[in-house]
Amino acid sequence: MNHDPYYWGRPSDEVYGQYNYNIANAKNVEQHNQNNSNFPKMNTQQPIITGTSVISSKFKNGIIIAADNVGSYGSLMRFNNIERLIKVGSQTIVGISGDISDLQYIQRILDELEIQQEVYDNDGGDFLIAPNVHEYLSRVMYNRRSNMNPLWNSIIVAGFDSEKKPFLRYVDLLGVTYHASTIATGFGSHLAIPLLRNLIPENKDYINVNEEQAKKVIEDSMRVLFYRDARSGEVYSYAVIRLNEETGKIEFEFNKKTKVEDQKWRFAKDIRGYGSTQH
Amino acid sequence: MNGINVDINHLKKGEVNLGTSIMAVNFKDGVILGADSRTTTGSYIANRVTDKLTQIHDTIYCCRSGSAADTQAVADMVKYYLQIYSAQLPPGEKPTTNIAANVFQEICYNNKDNLTAGIICAGYDEKNGGSVYSIPLGGSIHQQEYAIAGSGSTFIYGWCNENYKPNMEQEQCIEFIKTALAEAIKWDGSSGGVIRMVILTKKGVERLIFYPDEYGVLTRKDDL
Amino acid sequence: MKSTNIYLTSIGTGYDLSNSVFSPDGRNFQVEYAMKAVENGGTSIGIKCKDGIVLACEKIINSKLLVPGKNKRIQTVDRHLGVVYSGLLPDGRHFVNRCREESQSFKSIFKIPIPVPNLLDRIGLYVQNYTCYNSVRPFGIVGIIGGIDDNGSHLYMVEPSGSFWGYSGAATGKGRQIAKSELEKLKFDDLNIKDAIKQAARIISLAHEDNKDKDYELEISWCSKEFTNGKHEFIPIELLEEAKKFAEEDEGDEDEDEEEGEGEGEGEGEDTEMN
Numbered sequence A: 001m002n003h004d005p006y007y008w009g010r011p012s013d014e015v016y017g018q019y020n021y022n023i024a025n026a027k028n029v030e031q032h033n034q035n036n037s038n039f040p041k042m043n044t045q046q047p048i049i050t051g052t053s054v055i056s057s058k059f060k061n062g063i064i065i066a067a068d069n070v071g072s073y074g075s076l077m078r079f080n081n082i083e084r085l086i087k088v089g090s091q092t093i094v095g096i097s098g099d100i101s102d103l104q105y106i107q108r109i110l111d112e113l114e115i116q117q118e119v120y121d122n123d124g125g126d127f128l129i130a131p132n133v134h135e136y137l138s139r140v141m142y143n144r145r146s147n148m149n150p151l152w153n154s155i156i157v158a159g160f161d162s163e164k165k166p167f168l169r170y171v172d173l174l175g176v177t178y179h180a181s182t183i184a185t186g187f188g189s190h191l192a193i194p195l196l197r198n199l200i201p202e203n204k205d206y207i208n209v210n211e212e213q214a215k216k217v218i219e220d221s222m223r224v225l226f227y228r229d230a231r232s233g234e235v236y237s238y239a240v241i242r243l244n245e246e247t248g249k250i251e252f253e254f255n256k257k258t259k260v261e262d263q264k265w266r267f268a269k270d271i272r273g274y275g276s277t278q279h
Numbered sequence B: 001m002n003g004i005n006v007d008i009n010h011l012k013k014g015e016v017n018l019g020t021s022i023m024a025v026n027f028k029d030g031v032i033l034g035a036d037s038r039t040t041t042g043s044y045i046a047n048r049v050t051d052k053l054t055q056i057h058d059t060i061y062c063c064r065s066g067s068a069a070d071t072q073a074v075a076d077m078v079k080y081y082l083q084i085y086s087a088q089l090p091p092g093e094k095p096t097t098n099i100a101a102n103v104f105q106e107i108c109y110n111n112k113d114n115l116t117a118g119i120i121c122a123g124y125d126e127k128n129g130g131s132v133y134s135i136p137l138g139g140s141i142h143q144q145e146y147a148i149a150g151s152g153s154t155f156i157y158g159w160c161n162e163n164y165k166p167n168m169e170q171e172q173c174i175e176f177i178k179t180a181l182a183e184a185i186k187w188d189g190s191s192g193g194v195i196r197m198v199i200l201t202k203k204g205v206e207r208l209i210f211y212p213d214e215y216g217v218l219t220r221k222d223d224l
Numbered sequence C: 001m002k003s004t005n006i007y008l009t010s011i012g013t014g015y016d017l018s019n020s021v022f023s024p025d026g027r028n029f030q031v032e033y034a035m036k037a038v039e040n041g042g043t044s045i046g047i048k049c050k051d052g053i054v055l056a057c058e059k060i061i062n063s064k065l066l067v068p069g070k071n072k073r074i075q076t077v078d079r080h081l082g083v084v085y086s087g088l089l090p091d092g093r094h095f096v097n098r099c100r101e102e103s104q105s106f107k108s109i110f111k112i113p114i115p116v117p118n119l120l121d122r123i124g125l126y127v128q129n130y131t132c133y134n135s136v137r138p139f140g141i142v143g144i145i146g147g148i149d150d151n152g153s154h155l156y157m158v159e160p161s162g163s164f165w166g167y168s169g170a171a172t173g174k175g176r177q178i179a180k181s182e183l184e185k186l187k188f189d190d191l192n193i194k195d196a197i198k199q200a201a202r203i204i205s206l207a208h209e210d211n212k213d214k215d216y217e218l219e220i221s222w223c224s225k226e227f228t229n230g231k232h233e234f235i236p237i238e239l240l241e242e243a244k245k246f247a248e249e250d251e252g253d254e255d256e257d258e259e260e261g262e263g264e265g266e267g268e269g270e271d272t273e274m275n
Helices: A027-036 A100-119 A130-146 A187-199 A203-208 A211-228 A266-270 B008-013 B068-087 B097-110 B151-163 B170-187 B212-220 C002-010 C029-039 C089-110 C116-129 C176-184 C193-211 C237-269
Strands: A049-051 A054-059 A062-068 A071-073 A076-079 A085-088 A092-099 A153-160 A166-172 A177-179 A182-184 A235-243 A250-259 B022-027 B030-035 B039-041 B044-047 B053-057 B060-067 B117-125 B129-135 B142-144 B146-149 B195-201 B204-210 C044-049 C052-061 C075-078 C081-087 C141-149 C152-158 C164-166 C169-172 C215-224 C232-234
Touching: A049 A100, A054 A092, A054 A153, A054 A166, A054 A187, A054 A203, A054 A211, A062 A085, A062 A092, A062 A153, A062 A166, A062 A211, A085 A100, A085 A235, A085 A250, A092 A100, A092 A130, A092 A235, A100 A130, A100 A153, A100 B097, A100 C075, A100 C089, A130 A153, A130 A166, A153 A235, A166 A182, A182 A187, A187 A211, A211 A235, B022 B060, B022 B117, B022 B129, B022 B151, B022 B170, B030 B053, B030 B060, B030 B117, B030 B170, B053 B068, B053 B117, B053 B195, B060 B068, B060 B097, B060 B195, B068 B097, B068 B117, B097 B117, B097 B129, B097 C089, B117 B146, B117 B195, B129 B146, B142 B146, B146 B151, B151 B170, B170 B195, B170 B212, C029 C081, C029 C141, C044 C081, C044 C141, C044 C152, C044 C176, C044 C193, C052 C081, C052 C141, C052 C152, C052 C193, C075 C089, C075 C141, C075 C232, C081 C089, C081 C169, C081 C215, C089 C116, C089 C141, C116 C141, C116 C152, C116 C164, C141 C169, C141 C215, C152 C169, C169 C176, C176 C193, C193 C215, C193 C237, C215 C237
Parallel strands: B030 B129
Antiparallel strands: A049 A071, A049 A092, A054 A062, A054 A182, A062 A235, A071 A076, A085 A092, A092 A153, A153 A166, A166 A177, A235 A250, B022 B030, B022 B146, B030 B195, B039 B044, B053 B060, B060 B117, B117 B129, B129 B142, B195 B204, C044 C052, C044 C169, C052 C215, C075 C081, C081 C141, C141 C152, C152 C164, C215 C232
16 A cells, blocks of 8 residues: 555555546646646746836935836736835835736735834834835745745835935845846836936946936836837826935825826828838 | 546536626716626537626625636625625625625635636615726726626727716616627627616616617617 | 622632633623723723724833833724723733734725724624633723724723723723713713813823822823824824823812812722622
């Protein structure tokens, strides 16, 4: 008898011969048996309704982060009212791309975190700041991927660290994290990062950039994304968190329903044929 | 995976599906839900007079699309949750549509790997009047002024977007739903049969039914 | 001595040693003794007025080494819910913890903040459970829970037996008798929340008469749609100072009047109240 509990009560191969998986047309069972038998459990998952890029940049005394409001279902623009920037605590923004049901889940666990860390604490202790939020999310994301059941998102956490310096850090469905002065997810990492790096070539360079410059490049990037990302939308939200150097206070600005401006289309009328010199 | 296991995918393939056209629309006095009545197994019509509008509480209903077995099981669970929840409410008070929709969301999200369920939850309550929530495949939740779902809905996105008006009169709203679903049934092979509606208002529940020879005239003008 | 007779007859009969055993006349003595633990704690009160709720407590300072203004006693359960209690403090912490767990568990299913009556249904059941088994003892606290939900403001008081009632004004702890008689004079229907804060400060200061040998710190929290956006928070320092001043001035007035009525006040103070 095979003493492995897995085989208890099952017909043994020695007596009855190999089981014929073709019974019940169970062809893939045999395959499964070979491929995955060493895995305890496999959760396959795929994103259903998704949000596209989030883009963000540091500047001298703050950060700016933007994401559009579309929720796509394949190529169908299923929703156009999805808010993908989540405020956590008083001075942190979490921008999320990827699956929207997981986004809503993250929104709920962040709310729970906020209650545990800020509402329960009534002795006026430290409050939640961006590095705390990022650490928490990276643990959640890594834990879920290790259970073979990832949260299908790429996340940017933006805010200030304990020394009141701008903080920008990424974490994704694999639990990978990195820091940079300009971060974008999804299509944004291809289309927006080159523009953002033009302004801030290296991480240290953000101190030479002011808010208007950063805001301009973010607006330009949102326009390029609207031109070239087939899952993007024309309406987006952006948030600015800045340290007012005079008062020493952190200011928070959340703008919703911003439209992509300065679009250029008129040149299309001069374009004929395939674009080669022969007509 | 071992010999005695039955192939789940094989079972799933033969499943009865609600390849559907469903919708729910807010109007002046409450909310109206509408659905076709076709249930298919592959391309065979397993039931041509299905009732896809399921009661969850007195004036909370849902429209089901996806696997018939999954959505029935989920709807039954939510119904049960709401029974317990409403038992704890002060006398005379009823659960809000929001609560029902949130329970749908919780179940659909936690079991997303095993469910094929796209649900619209709509209802009338004293606090919020009519409200409509869409809970699509992944288990996210979206409150909307009106919601459409199911395979047939893809053909009527544009029409609904153009023709929906906030605060419609009841008759206007019925006409809106009837036309939309008639169009969806016309273009979607997995939708068909009769159009059922449920009107949820302060007055309670009212059911309507429209037969193909009635609603058909709405769409037939171009093929005759 | 006559009033304590009932205890003398039951002490030593063994019926007061275990939770899960009734006395022949149908009482659970452990629950009644738990009430005794409450009666020695600092006074806590709650006021429900037309636009919110106010919680206040007389925090007895047992050591001069404790940091003033820290070690808060009033706690928050969820954004919209506050708790204050009198009795064994660690029991209170556990009680609040459970309130928090119940609130989160409700939210994890229904995705909305728990309505106050729902929390009390759950927490009452939990406290009651501690009166049923001989392996546990009942909670040595009376908790006052206040908050705002969609149906307006609510104020409840939970006893060690697990029973709970809704109140317009609730008081527990050592000075509860004075506090109750003061609360009864308030007109809850006309009272606005800012006045309620002042009254709370005054009542706590009066109730401290029963505990005069010890120092105390006044803690007041509130929950109001208008001023705190429905959140439960400690009142701002300015309001607290204003309330303290109001209480002090009022006490000055009282001292003058009190010469006539002092006798009755004393008698009420140590009245036993066992239900």
